[in-house]
Amino acid sequence: VTPKRLVVIGGVAGGMSAAAKAKRQNPALLVTVFERGAYISYGACGLPYAVSGVVPELDSLIARTPAAMRERGVDVRVHHEVTEVDHDGRYVRGRNLETGEAFCAPYDALVLATGTLPVCPQVPGTALPGVHVMRRLEDAAALREAIASGAKRAVVIGGGYIGLETVEAFVTAGLSVRVLERQPGLLLPFGPKPSALALEEVAARAEVMLGTELLGFEGRGRLEGVATSAGTFPAEVALVAVGVRPNNALAKALGLRLGPAEAVLTDAQLRTDRDGVFAVGDLTAAHHRVTQKPAWLPLGDTANRQGRVAGTVIGGGDARFRGVVGTAITKVFERALATTGLTRAEAQRHGFDAQETHIVTTDRARYYPGHRPLHVTLVWERPSGRLLGGQLVGYGNAVKRVDVLAALLFSGGTLQDLADLDFAYAPPFSNVWDPLAVAANVALG
Numbered sequence: 331v332t333p334k335r336l337v338v339i340g341g342v343a344g345g346m347s348a349a350a351k352a353k354r355q356n357p358a359l360l361v362t363v364f365e366r367g368a369y370i371s372y373g374a375c376g377l378p379y380a381v382s383g384v385v386p387e388l389d390s391l392i393a394r395t396p397a398a399m400r401e402r403g404v405d406v407r408v409h410h411e412v413t414e415v416d417h418d419g420r421y422v423r424g425r426n427l428e429t430g431e432a433f434c435a436p437y438d439a440l441v442l443a444t445g446t447l448p449v450c451p452q453v454p455g456t457a458l459p460g461v462h463v464m465r466r467l468e469d470a471a472a473l474r475e476a477i478a479s480g481a482k483r484a485v486v487i488g489g490g491y492i493g494l495e496t497v498e499a500f501v502t503a504g505l506s507v508r509v510l511e512r513q514p515g516l517l518l519p520f521g522p523k524p525s526a527l528a529l530e531e532v533a534a535r536a537e538v539m540l541g542t543e544l545l546g547f548e549g550r551g552r553l554e555g556v557a558t559s560a561g562t563f564p565a566e567v568a569l570v571a572v573g574v575r576p577n578n579a580l581a582k583a584l585g586l587r588l589g590p591a592e593a594v595l596t597d598a599q600l601r602t603d604r605d606g607v608f609a610v611g612d613l614t615a616a617h618h619r620v621t622q623k624p625a626w627l628p629l630g631d632t633a634n635r636q637g638r639v640a641g642t643v644i645g646g647g648d649a650r651f652r653g654v655v656g657t658a659i660t661k662v663f664e665r666a667l668a669t670t671g672l673t674r675a676e677a678q679r680h681g682f683d684a685q686e687t688h689i690v691t692t693d694r695a696r697y698y699p700g701h702r703p704l705h706v707t708l709v710w711e712r713p714s715g716r717l718l719g720g721q722l723v724g725y726g727n728a729v730k731r732v733d734v735l736a737a738l739l740f741s742g743g744t745l746q747d748l749a750d751l752d753f754a755y756a757p758p759f760s761n762v763w764d765p766l767a768v769a770a771n772v773a774l775g
């Protein structure tokens with residue numbers, strides 16, 4: 331039965347894609363989106379660049395406003411928090427956070443797109459003014475404000491990609507920065523080589539403290555210092571970027587089946603195990619095509635694609651979300667780092683007989699001006715030669731070659747497939763042997 335009323339909880343990447351697509355698919359569908367924040371449909375991925383000033387206007391990160399969505403027939407309510415889902419009665423309840431008024435809305439189909447919550451370290455002082463997270467548009471606005479009002483010293487807690495993109499933002503904005511990471515390396519999920527090169531890049535511009543624990547935030551009335559296992563450091567700004575977790579309170583209350591990291595499990599049409607309830611985006615675990623298991627890899631492009639599939643299905647069309655292979659890319663100062671599939675250590679954890687081949691070459695012809703080093707790591711299975719993953723570190727768009735690997739991983743390709751590909755070549759773009767083909771041929775021996 332085609333639903334008549336769709337309610338979407340969460341109005342950013344996954345939720346808004348689902349709402350917009352469902353309405354286009356079935357214009358008769360009544361679509362309501364509840365978003366507890368002040369904004370919808372914004373590019374959270376651009377927040378660090380709005381903090382550095384590389385993106386001058388914070389508002390330019392907003393793709394659509396509630397008014398623009400209403401024109402398309404999607405009823406968007408911002409400052410509306412859903413606090414309860416009564417699935418037997420098929421309605422949601424909540425509160426308007428501006429007026430305090432309660433609301434109640436019926437549905438036939440429900441999309442949960444509640445995203446993630448930042449992990450909050452259990453240490454004293456996290457509520458002090460000057461201690462920030464980087465999650466929403468308002469967080470970037472607060473950091474811009476802190477920099478504009480004269481903050482000079484920052485401590486970033488967490489050496490993942492959001493932490494490091496923010497380190498770059500702070501340094502670009504002229505702050506002196508210290509990075510705290512409890513693990514022995516930065517950006518460890520990208521694998522050992524990218525981790526080492528990211529460290530080189532950051533250490534040239536900021537104080538990096540590996541293996542260091544956060545003990546608390548200190549100050550009278552506002553942040554003055556960050557206490558760590560290696561001493562206390564003065565700072566006007568601290569950014570806590572120690573990870574996120576699925577925002578699954580409503581999903582848990584509904585009793586939905588959960589997978590890795592307590593993310594919601596769905597089928598390929600983004601249906602949960604409760605009839606009429608869909609889940610998309612960072613809240614969900616996705617089918618990983620290399621391991622053939624569910625994996626929790628919260629990323630914006632995945633959320634958008636999942637939203638589109640759920641919207642199509644709810645609108646009466648046919649679509650499938652065919653899974654992920656774990657592709658990600660980030661920029662740390664001058665260097666670009668990308669990963670897809672599994673690192674060797676991950677592959678071994680999943681029981682593969684995994685081998686690794688690493689090469690360093692150049693991203694364009696050696697005689698062509700401006701050529702830069704490009705590191706390529708391939709992870710592959712023995713004896714089949716099946717590709718399991720790869721990591722690239724270089725400069726600029728050269729590392730977008732990771733998408734070639736991602737395409738092969740998506741379809742179960744081998745080292746031989748990679749070596750045989752018809753790559754594009756001209757000296758300003760590549761070598762006559764593309765770096766990926768070189769790596770594949772080295773691995774093949």
Ligand SMILES: Cc1cc2nc3c(=O)[nH]c(=O)nc-3n(C[C@H](O)[C@H](O)[C@H](O)COP(=O)(O)OP(=O)(O)OC[C@H]3O[C@@H](n4cnc5c(N)ncnc54)[C@H](O)[C@@H]3O)c2cc1C
Pocket residue numbers: 339340341342343344345364365366367373374375376377378410411412413443444445446464465466492577580610611612613628629630631632633659
């Ligand atoms: C600084 C930063 C940089 C990033 N960079 C990248 C990148 O380069 N590439 C990439 O792929 N991804 C990146 N991401 C991740 C990407 O932003 C997320 O994967 C994406 O936003 C997930 O979309 P979502 O719709 O699942 O969840 P979210 O964007 O988290 O949206 C969920 C929304 O639900 C709302 N909500 C939650 N509970 C309720 C409730 N009960 N009632 C009403 N509303 C509710 C929240 O207010 C929130 O607005 C980055 C994220 C950050 C923070």
